[in-house]
Amino acid sequence: MMGRIHVVTDSGSDLSLKVREDWAIHIVPLTVQFGSEIFRDGEEISTAEFYRRLQTESEIPSTCQPSPADFVAMYEKIAEPGDTIISVHISSKMSGTYQSAVLASTMLDASIQVKVVDSKSASMGLGLVAVRAAEGVRAGKNLDEILLDMQHVIDDLQVYFVVDTLEFLKKNGRIGMASALLGTMLSIKPILTVVNGEVAPLEKVRGKTKALKRVREFILGFQAKHPDKQIRASMSHATTKEEADQVVEALSLMLPGEGDVLLGEIGPTIGVHTGPGVVALFLYSI
């Protein structure tokens, strides 16, 4: 008889506790390191505490991927022999987490099948792929169907994010092609995207208001390109609640009848690289 299918992702997905519980999605945390102090994201350091330290401490923290042993421990904890695990992770171009999971998948007893998937995204982009997988599990789809659904999200996903500063992306070497935006003297708000799993520059804009306005225009453009389809949207942020609420409200107005906008707070795993003040939008069509 068929075993169960489990969905595992990592703390780079920024899924809220509620979403994780609703969809039975398991999280393997990355670790965040401030100097010699090491914390498991979400377990040993809260998001609020993390941003407080990020802004007050001179040293920039770093992240570390989970070890294969961490994955093995998670897989063995949740799966019985005959079960299948879909382990979907932050873009392999941004983190070694995917590699670690692939390694772990080879260390397991052959009775548990693990499909490791590269989301080619991060934050709620990854979150959306994981939720899509969980939806398939709940709908009783088989593994191939679920993987196909996930691949569609990965291929169709559009990411737009605005950072307050490129400093954090730069310090952590996660800037990719966006390095062209560095070194300007004006306080420019870059609008970034993710292309082939890497951060890439989309536009430079002066002022956050204008940047958010542009992002709204991108959403309208995406909508126009998919007139007959349902659009799933998600937003993650590391900004004030007011600003986040404003964006979500605007988003809900723009995408009426498209279901709830999945909202996530950017946790330490992603926050280390993007810094405070980030607003990120993720869209795909079905």
Next chain:
Amino acid sequence: MDVINGVTLKNMLLVAARNLNQQKDTVNALNVFPVPDGDTGTNMSLTLNAAVKELERAENGEIGRLTTLLARGSLMGARGNSGVILSQFFRGFSEGLSKVKGDATGEDIARAFMEASKTTYRAVMKPVEGTMLTVTRLAAEAANEAAEEGADAAGVIKAALLGAQESLADTPNILPVLKEAGVVDAGGQGLVCIFEGFWAGLTTSPEEMEEILAEQQTPQVDTADLARLGEEVLVNKYCTEFIILGEGIDPDLIRQEFDSKGDSMIVVGDESVTKVHIHTDHPGQVLQFCGELGNLTEIAIDNMMLQNQEFASHNDHHRLDYAVDNVVGFPQTASTNGEPKSVGVVAVVAGEGLAEIFRSLGVDHVVTGGQTMNPSTADLVEAVNSINADSVIILPNNKNVIFSAQQVKELVDKEIGVVSTRSAPQGISALMYFLHDGSLEENVTAMEDSLGEVKTGEVTYAVRSTVAGDLQIEERDIIGLAEGKIAIVGANPDAVATDLVRTMVDQDSSVISIYYGADQNAEDAKELASTLQEGYPDCEVEVYFGGQPLYYYIVSVE
């Protein structure tokens, strides 16, 4: 003098250059706008000097050789709109003389004047009457008439001078902005200075020429020109003509009604017939109003802009051929530097702070100038050639540099795109859309599209007393210009800047940037920024050192 030989022609040009150089301050003072950077005289003088300098390369005194050098020298030395037009004048003048074998007769000289005038008209997208264009035309007509009546070379030159003087005096009657400012056209005055020099050069003794040659050197210049007339005047693109049949129509009533809605208006009539001619953007309104006064007949509406563009595009081929024929020998590739790239960017910027900002935004080569000194076409050519790229975008950042930037296309092997940025903030805005991996065309289009996103304000002082609309301006008053038009007059730069920003901000505004000038201190600028931040809490207010001369502040609202 029956005919003119090469030596005399050279003398004429040398004396003209000296005369214009001596008179350039007078010409500068004629600028319609009282801003401190309006130096038509300086631009024309530098352009002519560059041309005259080129004449030194003439190995012999042949007219053909001299005119080739004259055309090339003025083309490369052209600065500012008036300089570019002058260079086109000399180009046409040279073409008119190109077939002359031996000495030039009165007829040859008249043909040169005619050709010169035609070339200037062709070079301008929207020719405006009452400017130096008109002066070239009426001078040429006078010269032609004299030649037809059998005048010798000297007589033709004399006729051209008289025609130019007469036409110059009439420019305020043609262009209302001149009348309002109480001046004649500056470019036209510059031409008259040149023609005076031509005339004097005919009779200058060899001893005097020696002196002129000795003193002929690059003049010291401190400021340059923004010649602001031209485009503003000919926005009205529909030439609208018709006749109203009706008794007792008051022409003044029509004049008053449309005074502000068009230009080049002529309303004449008698008891029963009134003829109306007007250049307007609203021909429908004109017809409706007049239709209520009587029966309209012989209605003709022409789009002058399209006509001019057609004319200009026809002419492009011709210009290109000319450039290839005549500019051989100019070093096309100076030293190129930097990594090879597909699209490079040249920006014209005044002020070290702004220059630094432009460099930080990815500009490969900053050419200093704009508000103080308009760069010459040769300066831009050099900058373009110094970039290791096959395509180069030029950001003129000043309306008086756009025309010179466009001339570069003819003079280099590279593909050139000119984004018509009229201010540093527009240049910055355009650079936001520059993509390193985009094509020249994509980039130029995206950058052009961005120009409406930012509003530019400038705070400077008035160089003379004048009236601008409802504003009475005294010399040394602080003036604030929004999008190039005087909007605020006051006594203090910070207060004027504050008031100016008020006219520029609307509900869509999100960023206010202040670039403070070379003579402005940082504390005042920061104080201004915090005042503005308090006034506009929804906007981000940023303050940067611009280092620009003459302008206390350049502000932008986007």
